[in-house]
Amino acid sequence: MARGAKYAENPKKRQITLFIAKAAAVLMLAAAPYLIFCGLPLAGLPDADEVTRxxxxxxxxxLSKCATNAKDIELVRxxxxLLRYAPFAVPREEAPRIAVTFITRGGKETSLTAGLTSVxxxxxxxxxxxxKLFVNVIEGIFFKEERANGAP
Incomplete structure (x- = not known):
């Protein structure tokens, strides 16, 4: 049986299948450079409205801070x-600088630690x-008083 024989009796079905295949190929070609150059976002972080603290x-x-009001929780989220990572890069050993723990209404904790170049x-x-972006943003928002007073 020829390769396209099953579509021989229904040319509309063949046109639809070809259109879907072409659309998927174009989307993959368009998305690949964006993901490679801009990075992939971290998946699975809780929504700001689910987080209590x-x-x-x-x-x-x-030094630690606890954000409990909605504005600060939204800022952290x-x-x-901003934590976008390179999908194929190999991480180097790095000491983490910031640890962030999201506590949701159900009591579930989601944690991440970030350094200047890795998460x-x-x-x-x-x-x-x-x-450096995430660490600088978190330190600038939540630890700016300590920096102004001369702490590292």
Missing amino acids: VEIRRIDDG KAAE EYNGRTRVLRRK
Whole structure:
């Protein structure tokens, strides 16, 4: 039986199948450069409206903050959206600088630790596309008083 014999009696079905195949190929060609150059976002972070509290800790000096109001929780969640990683990069050893724990209404905890060039989340270390950005944003928002007072 010829390769296209099953579509011989129904040319409409063949046209639809070819259209879907072409559309999928175009979408993959368009998405691949974006994902390679901009990075993949971390999947599985809780939504801001599900979170009751966020604990943020600077690992180098042990200083910690707890965000409980909706505005601060939203800020941390938006900062976490900056964590885009390179899908095929191999991470180097790096000491983490910031630890963030999201506590949801059900009591579930989701944690991540980030350094200047990598993030560890769900047991995997990933290389960040935008180096230093997440750490600088979190430190600038939540630890700015300590920096102004001369703390590292």
